[in-house]
Amino acid sequence: MFGIGGGEFVAIALLAAVLVGPDRLPQLTTDLASFIRKVRNLAQGATKDLRENLGPGYEDLSVTDLNPKKFISKHLNDALAEPNAQIEEIKKAAKIDPDLL
The missing domain is CATH 1.20.5 (Single alpha-helices involved in coiled-coils or other helix-helix interfaces)
Incomplete structure (x- = not known):
């Protein structure tokens, strides 16, 4: 205390x-x-x-979520996660299977 x-x-x-x-x-x-x-x-x-x-x-x-640094980083990470997932999908789709050549 x-x-x-x-x-x-x-x-x-x-x-x-x-x-x-x-x-x-x-x-x-x-x-x-x-x-x-x-x-x-x-x-x-x-x-x-x-x-x-x-x-x-x-x-x-919670009250600890109101820390400005944590609040901003949480929302930025959430906003950046979506485009990163789309980029990974595009990378997987763009890979060429060597067996198909």
Whole structure:
């Protein structure tokens, strides 16, 4: 979670207990959990809205697919695959069978 190891998490928890104080720490953790829950729901809602608004063909879209580099390379590869398949068909058709000569 966030690239934090167990020891680092314990150190942060101890620092929070010292800075905030043991009497306010339970309320702070409750508020933090509520904030994280709201952010998670907001992100899920935005992802859902994005999938709905993109239309058909994008139902299986994941957030990692929205990386511009991956998005462009995927669509370029798809566009280039069709002509390459046609070129291979033409090459196969153009080969001369030595037995026919």
